[in-house]
Amino acid sequence: MIISLHNRPVRLWLTGLLLWVVYLCAAPAAHATHLRAGDIQAKTDTTAARNPRRIFFKLVLYSAAGTGVADEPAAAIYFGDNTCTGSNPIPRFSRQLISPDTYRNVYYFEHTYNSPGSYKVVYLSNYRVEGVINMLNSVNTPFQISTTITIDPFLQNTSPVLTAPAIDKAGIRQVFLHNPAAYDADGDSLVYSLRPSQQAPTPAGCTPSPIDVAGFRYPNDAALGGNPVQVAYAGPPVGRPGDPAIFEQDSRTGQIVWNAPAVVGVYNFAFSVKEYRRTPGEKARLIGEVVRDMQVTVVATNNARPTIVVPADICVVANTAVPNGIVTATDPDNNPITLEAFGGMLPRPASFTQTATGPPTARGLFQWTPTCNDIRSEPHQVLFKATDRPVAGQPPLIDQRVWRITVIGPAPQNLRTTLQGSTTRLDWDSYSCQNAGAQILIFRRENSFPFTPGPCETGLPAAAGYTQVGTVNVGSRTFLDDNNGKGLDRGKTYCYRIYVQFAAPAGGASLASNEACVSLTGRSARxxxxxxxxxxxxxxxxxxxxxxxxxxxxxxxxxxxxxxxxxxxxxxxxxxxxxxxxxxxxxxxxxxxxxxxxxxxxxxxxxxxxxxxxxxxxxxxxxxxxxSVRITGTPNPIANTISVTWTYKVPWDNTKRPTTVYRREPTGTFRPIAKVTGTATGGTFTDAGTTAAPLVKGRTYCYYVKTNGTYDSTLPDSLINLSQQQCVDLQSIPCTPVLTLKPTNCDSLASRLFDLPVTPLSGQVYTNYLSWTLSNLPTADCSKNIVSYIIFYAATDADPLVELTRVPGSQTTYLHQGLSSAQGCYAVQAVDANGAISALSNKECKDNCLLFLLPNIFTPNGDGKNDTFRPKVFSPIQRTSVKIFNRWGVKVYESDKDPLINWNGGSSGSEGGGSGKMADGMYFYQADVEFSDLNRTKRTFKGWVQINH
CATH class of the missing domain: 2.60.40 (Immunoglobulin-like)
Structure with a gap:
């Protein structure tokens, strides 16, 4: 048989697979195998003598059934604190055959940690099932799962519990669905994400080092063959027939969608369930993570998947039965269907009973009356699964859907008000859900607001106009509103509503109460x-x-x-x-x-x-x-304007009538120049003068504003209030300097390299020459009455400019002397007689030249003259790596310790050369030099040098 491998990823995959086959043939024996899937659950100590460092665990493993497979009556656990079970593995608690080819194994254990912190608890075994096609050599690949816990004295926590089994079957060219049906007893937020299956070699100690399994590919990877493409599917996500196959998990619901399998076989993959604890006013905190490794077997079949229908997502008030919990399913092949339900409330206190298997329609009834303890901000998820029962020889297939049920608190009952002077007393019936940490929030507004909350509308909408005026414990039944000691205003009607906010981490809220109002006669002092x-x-x-x-x-x-x-x-x-x-x-x-x-x-x-x-x-x-009204003025000499801004904090309304801006005339009288609609806290106006009479630089302009406020028709109107007077100098700003930095002609120096004087061993001392002139920017009338200049410097173009020095206004040059490097950047600002500072000048930068010249002879005879091989001429150097070879090409010296080399003619045995001196003669060098210029330029210099002792 000849197989044509036109698909390069497939060829690479099969090449890797063949390498593993070779490895297996060379191995003396294969592991006995049985592990399909599993996960670890954890919860803190909840016994009477609670120890927050004591953690209880439950390990669930799914193993192959049948003859010739290994069994694991005890499990090895690594606790994440450098301890492990070692020679005392955890004995198995139970073993249940859940399908003809699969056992469910349960192990319970506990561990007490020495200190708070985060710990990863790992189960590790060498008995992964063989034949997994999306990894290499699964039979010899360890099986590893983990859960991460947080030990905190103030944190009581239970890890997410994954109630749906971690094994499933899929049909080729049919959509596969899986949901772990996870729930968190504490109401923490769960976030899901796919990840490769993991392995870890058995460690010598108690700290395994997990890594991804070799050759892992997600099941939809085209390299696995079969031309995987999507098929029609109602979603979500909606299938796009013919597009590349997808394999993804919803981060919020945990739903896995594989659209669609293309190759028959066994697949493994992992996903993590991260657990976040919400604390009011703080960022959500990651407190745990469960990693499940699960297995899907894809089969070739003529059987078609069933279709399940669940009720629409709903909200239910605590202590009220969930309505309309009817689930139905149909099968296109008219096979009977088994219905199952998974969730944190199952099998008790909720129940699910299948009432018909079909065909044509399978039915089931979900019944649950959530209690006060079930109130939370996140919905409860119930996973319903339909599994068909095809004719003999055909594998069963499934469909599943999640029903989300949000449990909210009942509305507080019988809110009523009583007026006591200028204080309102609120009373209500004892609240029916006395959850620990819950609070009753009290809200008030002026006048009534008709509001009937929707079935899932907890609290109060912002548009209702209520303001929170108090908070009391959920056990309270009364509240006194005295307006924070100020008393309520007579002549007004105040209306109240209350609702309950439940404590984190579960959170949640109640429906709002009825509205209760109270009216105060007369009028308050205002x-x-x-x-x-x-x-x-x-x-x-x-x-x-x-x-x-x-x-x-x-x-x-x-x-x-x-x-x-x-x-x-x-x-x-x-x-x-x-x-x-x-x-x-x-x-x-x-x-x-x-x-x-x-x-x-x-x-x-x-x-x-x-x-x-x-x-x-x-x-x-x-x-x-x-x-009082406070006014400020800010001049803008560039625009030749003055910005006038005013602020206030008053109980009346200054927005319904405009604020008048006044400016003093040269005669000394003020006249109105603008009317501006203000805000609840102030306003602003930009005075540019007029076309005929623009503002004039060098003059002082004075302003005040007059606000005109109001309460309502029952109180005095036209509340006139004046600000203080504010005077502003409109001065010209200094002209912006134009900087020139005298350049160095590096090309000229390089052409005269042999004629340049010897660079001192300590390096050259550099001086940078700066000069500047004043421009006519930013405006033609900018000030040239300069009293000083500020000179700024940065070592490189990437560094921030910092003040270097100041010079008198009569000076327009500056010498920056005594520098070990010419590299640097400069800018200048001008300061005028009024203390105004100009814009920053242009930034000018200078770089080091790239000069490097080695001599052709040196005399290491100890007379203190020309004793070492070093550059004759050089600019600043960051690093030099030098190699010296004799005439036969044998390396006799190598070093990168000294930027100036300073080889004394010895061997590489010590710094600068050892005591073993080289013989007189010609040697060859290669110097790799990194210069101290802006680009850190690297150049290689090669040549010869004569040693004469």
Whole structure:
């Protein structure tokens, strides 16, 4: 038979396979084999006397059944802390025949670690099953799986559990699906990824070194032959018939899709399940990883896969039965079908019962009532698998789908409000899910908002306009809202909702409660003005005004106002000091003088106090804080403009009416020059003057702004507030220097190499010559009244420029002297009489020349003259590797220790040559020189040298 191998990858694969066959023929004996697949599970100690360093493990292995296969009644484990089972392997706990050719073996063991840390626990065996076609020589390839754990005193954790078996069958030219049906009892996030199967030689100690198996290829690799292509498949991902075959795993669901097998045989591959712990406010932390090695047997068959249909993904409220858990499957060959379900809730407390096998339709019923402990942010996954039962001689095939069920918390019940003065008391029924660490979040908004949450809509949408005002433990049943001690505003209606946030790592939330509202009659005291009357560093003045509070029931005594001030736009509560108090409720204005309104923004907070009834505690309502308007000006000499910016932090709205910008005229009076719509915190305006009257450099321009704010129709309107005055000098900026760096004519030096003086042993001392002129940039009127220049230097073009020195403005040259290398980069900036700094000049760089000349004779006679073989002329050198040969081509000396060589005529026995001197005569050299230039240029010099003692 002649086989034509036109496919180069196939030829390479078969070549490697033939090499392994040769190896097998030379081996004295093959291993007995049986291991198909497996994985390791882990969990921390949960006993009464919990030890966080004690870990419990479960090893699951799938082995071949039948005669002539090896058995493994005990397993060797490597614990990742340089310990292992050694001569005391773990005995097998159970062995179950799960199919005519496969056993499921279970081993339980535990280990106590000495300290916190991350550990990789490895199972290693020499009994991998033979005949795996996507690796070389599987029969002699060790089988290795692992799980990585994190030991942390504060971390209680269970590794992901993979509930679906790690073996499966596939039909040629039919889509193969597999899902490990993994679940995590702690609700940690799981991330899946494919990887090659691994092996590890049996270590001499207790630390194996895993590597990928030899010749591994993923099952869809074209080098395995069969022209693998996709077939029609509804997805995901949707099949593209005729395109190259795919073999991929969904990173979130773990679903493996192979579209489609092309070669009959046994395949192995591995995948990892990484476990991430979420902590609020922090990046997810990797705390574990399970690596499963699994096996798929592809068979040639006329049997066609069944098709399974599962319900649409849903959300279910805890303690409510999952509805419509009906799963169906049909088979194109009208074969009966076996239905199975896998998941963390199975076989208890959930159940799955097959009610019909078909044909035409197989049916099953999934039943589960999740509890409060099942609430989590990630959905629970239930894997449903349909396996057909074809006629004798045909292998069964499968289809599978995942049903995702998100369990959410029930809504808190019977939220109600009670008004207590200017405070709202909220009450609700005891919450039904008292999960550890859960919290009830309290939200408030002004006026009612109609909202009915959808079946999976936990919490509150941002568009609802609620603001969180409190958090209490899930066991609480009441909350007092006093607006952080400020009291709620009279004349407003406040509406509340609450929901429950469950603790990490599982997370999750509840539906929102009903809305409960409360209305406060009357009107609160409100700050209306914080306006700057006078700008002065010592005697500045601000006027503060507020509204008088009202109440249908009146106010008890004592009563009055307390006004507080802090020198900042965003002061802390502790920064405020009392500046005024009065018991006259009609006194709603305070003029605050003696301030530094030039340098400071001032914020004010008002307290209205009264005693509602005789003998009661003092009730305090807070208004504000509200700040003065702060203006700044920034000149832009290049654009000939001034940018005016203002900021404020006030409880009223300054966005509905424009802010007016004023500029002082040469006559001394201010006039409005612009109206600008501001934001909630300020605004900006760029003053360019006018076409007829542009701004003039050398002048000073002064500004202030007037804001016009509002609350609503029930309060005073047109709240006028002025900023302080701000003056800005519009000065020309210095002209940008143009730098020249005197070059060195390296070509001229190289042409006169033999005429140049001998370079000193310590190297040449270099000087770089800089000169510069002023350009007319960036503008024609740039300032040339320069008082100094700043010179910058960097050793190489890649290094940042740093200040080297400063020279007077009358100096336009500079000598950078005493350098061991001419290499370097420079730039210059100009500084004018106003302290303004120009843009950086052009950057100019200089490099070392490449000069190297070796003599043709030296006299190593110890007279101190010409005793060593070294360059006569050289520029800075980084490294030199030299080899010396005698006239017969025998190497007599080699060194790269000295950039200047300095060979004394000895052998290579010691630095610079040994005591064994070379005889007089001619020798040949090869010097590989790396220069200290910008490019680290390398050149090779060859020649001869005469030794005369």
């Amino acid at each position: 700050l209306t003005n914080v306006t700057v009357d006078r700008t002065d560093a010592a005697n500045g003045q601000i006027t503060v005004r507020w509204t008088k509070p009202t109440s249908s029931a009146g106010f008890g005594t004592p009563r009055g106002y307390r006004l507080f001030r802090a020198p900042s736009l965003n002061p802390a509560t502790t920064d405020f000091t009392q500046v005024y108090t009065t018991t006259n409720l009609d006194d709603t204005t305070f003029v605050n003088s003696g301030l530094n309104t030039v340098a400071n923004t001032y914020s004010y907070r008002l307290e209205f106090y009264n005693v509602p009834v005789v003998g009661a505690a003092e009730a305090v309502e807070t208004a504000g804080p509200a700040s």
